[in-house]
Amino acid sequence: MSDSPQGTLALARTAAGAVRSLNHATLGGDGLARPAGAYEVPGELSLAAAGLPQLLGQVGRWPAAVSGAWLFISGARGSAAALARDLGNAQQQQLAAAAGGPSQEEEP
Numbered sequence: 001m002s003d004s005p006q007g008t009l010a011l012a013r014t015a016a017g018a019v020r021s022l023n024h025a026t027l028g029g030d031g032l033a034r035p036a037g038a039y040e041v042p043g044e045l046s047l048a049a050a051g052l053p054q055l056l057g058q059v060g061r062w063p064a065a066v067s068g069a070w071l072f073i074s075g076a077r078g079s080a081a082a083l084a085r086d087l088g089n090a091q092q093q094q095l096a097a098a099a100g101g102p103s104q105e106e107e108p
Contacts, residue, residue, distance in 0.1 A: 015048075022041075026041075035098065038094065039091060039094045039095055039098060040091075042087045042088075042090045042091040042094070043087070043088070043091040045087050046083075046084050046085075046087035046088040046091060047084075049080050049081075049083040049084035049087060050080075050081075050084040052076075052077070052080035052081075052083075052084070053077040053078075053080050053081050056073050056076055056077045056080065057073075057077060059073065060073035060074070060077075
């Protein structure tokens with residue numbers, strides 16, 4: 001993909017489509033053939049969510065003149081950071097449980 005408005009929108013559509021496909025693939029559980037998949041998916045989603053605050057900040061430069069839009073984008077950046085953290089913690093808990101080790105409680 002090139003760095004162009006059309007390429008940027010195509011990437012965003014691809015991301016949205018990937019989430020829809022993941023929802024479909026995991027609906028009946030058949031998309032997770034082994035338990036490790038259930039551990040790896042949150043980790044991969046954590047990586048994706050971790051990049052959203054930067055992306056939203058860059059996208060938010062355009063509607064910066066509209067304070068209402070910026071407030072929502074700013075809130076979404078914080079939510080994305082929390083999502084990334086929570087998914088990472090979930091993956092750690094799942095891996096600890098699978099390894100038979102003690103799980104560590106994370107504070108919200």
